[in-house]
Every structure is written in C-alpha cells, then in structure tokens.
Amino acid sequence: MTSLLDIQNLKLNFKTVQGQVEVLHGIDININAGEKVALVGESGSGKSVTARIILGLLQELRQARISGEVYFDGRDINTMKPKDCAKLRGTAMSMIFQDPTSSLNPVITIGQQFTEVLRRRNNKLAQAICDEQATRMLNDVAIPDAQRVLNAYPFQLSGGMNQRVMIAMALANRPKLLLADEPGTALDVSVQAQTLTLMRELVNDYQTAVLLISHNLGVVREFADRVYVIYQGRIVEDGPTSALFANPKHAYTQALMNAVPRIVGTGLAKVPEVSDAFLAPRITHSDVT
Amino acid sequence: MSAVIRLLLRRLGISVIVLIGVSMLIFAIARVIPGDPARIALGPNAKAEQIASLRAQMHLDESLPVQYGHFLADLSRGDLGISLYTNRPVTKDIAQFLPATLELVFCAGIIMIMLGLPLGILAARYRGRWPDHLIRVLSLVTVSAPGFVWAVILMLLFAFYLPLFPIAGRLNDSFDIARVTGFLTIDTLLAGDFAAFTDALHHLVLPAIALSLSGIGQAARLTRANMVETYNKPYIEMAQAYGFFPSRIARIYAFKPSLIPSLTIIGLDFAAMLGNAFLVEAVFAWPGLSRYGVAVILRKDLNAIMGTVLIIAITFLIVNIIVDLLIAFLNPRIRHSARGSA
Ligand SMILES: Nc1ncnc2c1ncn2[C@@H]1O[C@H](COP(=O)(O)OP(=O)(O)OP(=O)(O)O)[C@@H](O)[C@H]1O
Ligand SMILES: [Mg+2]
Numbered sequence: 001m002t003s004l005l006d007i008q009n010l011k012l013n014f015k016t017v018q019g020q021v022e023v024l025h026g027i028d029i030n031i032n033a034g035e036k037v038a039l040v041g042e043s044g045s046g047k048s049v050t051a052r053i054i055l056g057l058l059q060e061l062r063q064a065r066i067s068g069e070v071y072f073d074g075r076d077i078n079t080m081k082p083k084d085c086a087k088l089r090g091t092a093m094s095m096i097f098q099d100p101t102s103s104l105n106p107v108i109t110i111g112q113q114f115t116e117v118l119r120r121r122n123n124k125l126a127q128a129i130c131d132e133q134a135t136r137m138l139n140d141v142a143i144p145d146a147q148r149v150l151n152a153y154p155f156q157l158s159g160g161m162n163q164r165v166m167i168a169m170a171l172a173n174r175p176k177l178l179l180a181d182e183p184g185t186a187l188d189v190s191v192q193a194q195t196l197t198l199m200r201e202l203v204n205d206y207q208t209a210v211l212l213i214s215h216n217l218g219v220v221r222e223f224a225d226r227v228y229v230i231y232q233g234r235i236v237e238d239g240p241t242s243a244l245f246a247n248p249k250h251a252y253t254q255a256l257m258n259a260v261p262r263i264v265g266t267g268l269a270k271v272p273e274v275s276d277a278f279l280a281p282r283i284t285h286s287d288v289t
Numbered sequence: 290m291s292a293v294i295r296l297l298l299r300r301l302g303i304s305v306i307v308l309i310g311v312s313m314l315i316f317a318i319a320r321v322i323p324g325d326p327a328r329i330a331l332g333p334n335a336k337a338e339q340i341a342s343l344r345a346q347m348h349l350d351e352s353l354p355v356q357y358g359h360f361l362a363d364l365s366r367g368d369l370g371i372s373l374y375t376n377r378p379v380t381k382d383i384a385q386f387l388p389a390t391l392e393l394v395f396c397a398g399i400i401m402i403m404l405g406l407p408l409g410i411l412a413a414r415y416r417g418r419w420p421d422h423l424i425r426v427l428s429l430v431t432v433s434a435p436g437f438v439w440a441v442i443l444m445l446l447f448a449f450y451l452p453l454f455p456i457a458g459r460l461n462d463s464f465d466i467a468r469v470t471g472f473l474t475i476d477t478l479l480a481g482d483f484a485a486f487t488d489a490l491h492h493l494v495l496p497a498i499a500l501s502l503s504g505i506g507q508a509a510r511l512t513r514a515n516m517v518e519t520y521n522k523p524y525i526e527m528a529q530a531y532g533f534f535p536s537r538i539a540r541i542y543a544f545k546p547s548l549i550p551s552l553t554i555i556g557l558d559f560a561a562m563l564g565n566a567f568l569v570e571a572v573f574a575w576p577g578l579s580r581y582g583v584a585v586i587l588r589k590d591l592n593a594i595m596g597t598v599l600i601i602a603i604t605f606l607i608v609n610i611i612v613d614l615l616i617a618f619l620n621p622r623i624r625h626s627a628r629g630s631a
Contacts, residue, residue: 095530151623179530
C-alpha cells in the first residue's frame with residue numbers, strides 16, 4: 001500500500017543570528033489515505049514546523065534549510081516548485097489552527113472567505129453555487145442558520161462557532177489530508193471537545209486523512225488511529241494508539257502519560273536525562289492491535 | 290448604518306465647537322498684533338477723521354467681546370465682511386481663490402494615495418527583499434525635504450532645464466474658460482475645450498507632485514509598517530495555508546486590516562497639505578488662497594484673515610470627518626457596533 005504522506009529523514013535548520021539551529025533531526029512520518037494520525041510532544045518539539053513543511057510554507061522562508069523527502073500523493077513537496085505546491089494547499093490539503101477567531105480575517109465576512117476557499121478548487125465557481133455549497137457545509141458542522149453566519153464577521157460569532165466555520169472551510173474542498181495544529185485549544189474545554197467530535201465524524205464520512213497535532217493525550221487517544229511521539233525534533237516512539245497507550249516504552253512517552261495535562265497546553269513533565277543514548281532508540285510498536 | 294449616522298452627528302457637533310474655538314483664537318490674535326488696520330488700509334496720507342470713521346464702521350473702538358459678537362452676527366447672515374485689501378466681500382474673494390488651492394491639494398492627495406499605498410503594499414509583500422529596500426530608500430528621500438523644496442527642485446529640473454512643463458500659473462492666457470466650479474480641470478471639460486483641459490492638467494503636474502512627494506513617502510512607510518505587523522497574524526498564515534495567491538493576500542487579506550490604523554494619519558497628512566500648499570503655490574505662482582492669505586496678513590486685513598483661517602479650518606474638519614466615516618465603513622466593528630462589542 002502506498003501511503004498518502006511519506007516523510008523520510010526530514011531535517012530542518014534555521015539560520016539565526018547566533019548561527020544554525022537544527023530543529024528537526026531527521027524525522028519519519030507515514031500517513032495512509034483516510035488514516036487519523038496524531039503527533040504529540042511538548043512545546044517547541046517541532047510539531048508546528050513539521051505541519052508547515054508539509055504545507056510547503058516553510059520552504060518559502062529563506063532562513064529555513066530543509067532536507068529529506070516529504071512525499072505527498074507520490075510527489076516530493078521539498079523539490080516541488082512553490083507554485084505547484086501552492087496548488088495543493090486549500091485543495092488536496094488544508095489546515096485548521098489553534099485559535100479560530102484570530103485565524104479568520106477580521107474585516108472580511110465569513111461568506112467572502114468561504115467563497116475564496118471554494119474557488120481554490122474551481123476559480124470560476126459562481127457566487128450562487130459558492131453560497132449554496134458553503135451553506136451545505138455549514139449545515140454539516142451543525143450550523144443551522146448558515147445565512148446569518150455567512151453574512152457575519154468573525155468577531156460577531158462565538159469561538160465555538162468560528163471553529164465550526166474553520167472545520168467547514170477546511171473540509172469544503174474534500175482534501176485528502178487535513179492538518180490540525182492543536183485545533184481549538186484556545187477554546188474552552190467543552191467546546192473544544194464538541195468541535196473535535198464533529199471533526200472526527202466528518203473526516204470519517206469524507207475518508208479524509210488527518211495529522212492531529214496535540215498536547216492533550218486524552219484527545220489523541222480518542223481521536224487517532226496511530227500516534228507519533230516527538231521529542232526535541234526526533235520521533236522517539238510511534239505505533240497504534242491502543243498499543244502505545246497500553247505499553248509506553250520510551251521514558252519520555254511514559255513521562256507524558258504520567259503527566260496527562262488537565263489544563264490544555266503546557267504542563268508536561270521534563271524528562272530527567274537528555275543524552276544521545278536516550279534519544280537514539282526509536283521504538284515502533286508493531287501494527288498488531 | 291445608524292451607528293455611522295450617530296458617529297457623523299457626533300463629529301459634526303465636535304467640529305462646530307472646534308470652529309468656535311478657532312474663530313475666537315484667531316479673532317483675538319489678529320487684533321492683538323500691532324498695527325492699525327484702518328490706517329494701513331487708507332494709506333499714509335489719510336486724514337485722522339477718515340481713519341476714525343473707518344474704525345467706527347469696523348467696530349474697532351469697541352471691546353473685543355462686543356467685536357466678536359458683531360462678527361458672529363454677520364457670520365450668521367453668511368457675511369464675512371469686506372476685505373480692505375480687495376475692497377470686495379471676503380466671501381467673494383475666498384470663492385475666487387479657494388478652488389485653485391483645493392484643486393491642487395486634491396490632486397496631490399490623489400497622487401499620494403495612488404502611489405503611496407501601492408508602494409507600501411509592494412514593500413510589505415516583498416519585505417526584506419530588494420523591492421522593500423528600494424522603496425525604503427525612495428521614501429526616505431521624499432520625506433527628507435518639504436514640499437516647497439521639491440517645488441523648487443522640480444521646477445528647476447522639469448520646467449527650467451528641461452522645459453517639459455509650464456513654469457508658473459494654472460492656465461495659458463490664450464484660453465478663456467467660463468468659470469463654473471473654479472476647478473479648471475472641471476470647468477474646461479464643462480466648456481468642452483479639451484485643449485484647455487490638457488493645458489490645465491499640464492500646469493497642475495509639477496505643483497501637485499511637489500506637494501505630494503513627502504506624503505507619498507510617508508504613506509508608503511506607514512502602510513508597510515502596519516502591513517508587516519499584520520503579516521504576523523494567524524489569519525495571514527491561514528490564507529497562505531489555503532494557497533491564496535501572495536499578491537491577493539497582500540492586496541486584500543493583509544492590506545485591508547492594516548488600512549484602518551493607517552487612514553487616520555494619511556488623513557492628517559492630507560490636511561497638512563493645505564498648509565504646505567501655501568509655499569508650493571508661492572513657488573509656482575499658483576493663483577490660490579496662499580497669495581491672498583499672505584497679502585491680507587501683511588496688511589492686517591482683519592476680515593480677510595478671519596475668512597481665510599476659517600475656511601482652512603473647515604476644510605481640515607471636513608477631511609477629518611471623511612476619514613472617520615471611511616474608517617467606520619472599513620471597520621466592521623464600528624459599522625456593526627450597534628449590535629454589541631465595540
Ligand atoms: N522562524 C523560525 N526561526 C527560528 N526558529 C524557529 C522558527 N520557527 C520555529 N522555530 C523553532 O523551532 C522549534 C519548533 O517550533 P514549533 O513551532 O514547531 O514547536 P511546537 O512543537 O509546535 O510547539 P508548540 O506546542 O508550542 O506549538 C522551536 O524551538 C522554535 O523556537
Ligand atoms: Mg505549535
């Protein structure tokens with residue numbers, strides 16, 4: 001089976017005033033079509049940069065040096081022309097961000113932003129058809145009064161409402177891969193849980209593959225088929241969710257699980273020792289679940 | 290829209306208060322500076338009783354508050370008094386000279402916006418790369434000299450050494466255009482005289498550019514600064530993550546939110562052009578309000594000074610109100626403030 005996303009030995013360096021810093025030290029991630037995969041790790045471990053490399057955004061930053069292969073649908077994002085890569089964004093892959101309200105443009109109506117997203121797939125789409133599709137998508141994310149929402153600006157809607165809008169936009173063009181970078185962690189916990197459930201149902205319906213980036217092991221356990229644990233720019237452990245949760249082998253994963261954060265975000269345990277020996281063994285659980 | 294109307298009414302109310310304040314201030318200052326207006330107007334050979342009768346006619350013998358009362362009473366009838374310099378009603382004088390100045394300032398303002406904003410957008414879109422550096426240098430150069438210096442430089446370069454443009458005036462004497470609005474570019478078109486229109490435009494180019502140059506630089510820098518800040522916002526990353534075209538992200542997704550904080554200052558720059566226009570007009574012998582203004586100040590022509598200052602203050606306030614309305618129009622939070630959070 002060929003995978004939808006196949007990342008091999010991905011390294012990332014940033015040129016800073018102090019010199020080069022390596023942020024990713026050669027990571028491998030694999031996602032099959034329709035599969036829900038989680039990437040967990042503490043703050044600064046390199047989760048968001050990984051997502052931005054998959055989108056091809058970091059490649060355009062001059063300070064970033066990237067090596068390794070990022071095959072999406074059989075084509076290497078890293079060697080692709082920026083223009084070709086931009087064609088994939090918003091169509092074959094899309095992204096959901098942490099804070100829905102600040103991720104929507106404050107001076108453009110939801111309807112206009114939705115139209116723009118829909119026209120990524122077909123830029124000649126008539127306004128009426130855009131409105132109709134947007135309405136249908138909003139109904140799918142349990143927004144009954146779609147017309148009011150389409151005419152509104154983000155500041156007029158609640159955070160949970162904006163999060164539903166984000167989910168609807170992200171899935172409107174039926175992407176093959178959805179990147180969700182700590183989706184809704186800016187929202188209150190119950191709203192976050194609600195919208196995540198919604199997202200899970202939709203991606204199951206649409207057979208969309210997901211890379212869910214999260215701090216929250218509870219969320220990961222409920223959402224993902226498979227988990228990658230990232231620690232300081234290295235994948236230290238991965239495997240099917242149930243196997244990994246049943247028997248976490250790596251010291252860092254164990255520390256993570258012992259410190260399941262009640263409050264979303266920070267609060268992960270520091271692992272006592274950081275040595276090459278500690279980082280070296282990558283533990284992969286077998287696929288037997 | 291009711292929020293916008295409320296805003297408009299509030300701004301109009303404030304404007305009236307400002308105008309009363311300005312008029313009192315100028316009224317007092319004009320009368321405190323030394324020199325007897327009646328004596329200056331009548332010349333050195335005037336007899337004492339002539340001067341006395343003119344002073345009485347102008348209420349100059351009464352106390353300042355009483356004089357101000359007379360002024361307000363006249364003003365309420367739309368009468369700004371007679372100019373001792375031109376011997377005509379001040380309102381007539383202003384109606385004659387103001388359009389030339391406004392035409393110049395409007396053109397300069399349009400040039401400032403049409404060039405300044407796009408340059409700022411371009412610089413922000415290519416921030417840190419060569420277009421940005423180039424625009425930064427250009428902006429610095431234009432901002433470094435005031436309008437009248439640019440007027441002299443442009444005149445020397447493009448009217449004197451390279452006689453591409455006329456050196457002075459608004460229109461060639463050979464044209465005779467009926468006066469309707471006082472804006473020559475409009476009046477020539479109304480008259481259907483295309484040659485005169487081109488000539489008027491031709492005369493307008495150098496003074497308008499000279500007046501707008503520093504504003505262009507300022508608008509470009511301001512736009513760039515606000516946009517670069519906007520580029521760090523999550524909604525820009527979202528637009529990029531959805532593969533919107535970079536030029537579209539620049540022109541709409543980054544520019545629109547950045548325009549709101551820029552507009553107030555651009556409006557002030559625009560209004561400040563009115564002051565700078567005085568000097569640019571002097572350089573290009575532009576028959577606008579400046580020559581009139583300077584002449585009446587030197588002659589201590591009280592009515593004309595009041596009229597000139599008031600009309601400039603009113604223009605200033607109108608520009609400010611327009612800017613506020615534009616901001617309200619662009620910022621949905623203000624437009625919809627009736628519905629909740631401000
Ligand atoms: N543009 C950049 N220039 C230099 N260093 C960067 C840049 N972007 C990210 N980094 C560094 O790369 C590392 C990984 O960042 P990243 O944003 O991927 O962390 P993260 O795992 O998403 O953390 P969080 O959970 O806080 O979002 C961090 O140490 C960060 O400082
Ligand atoms: Mg992150």
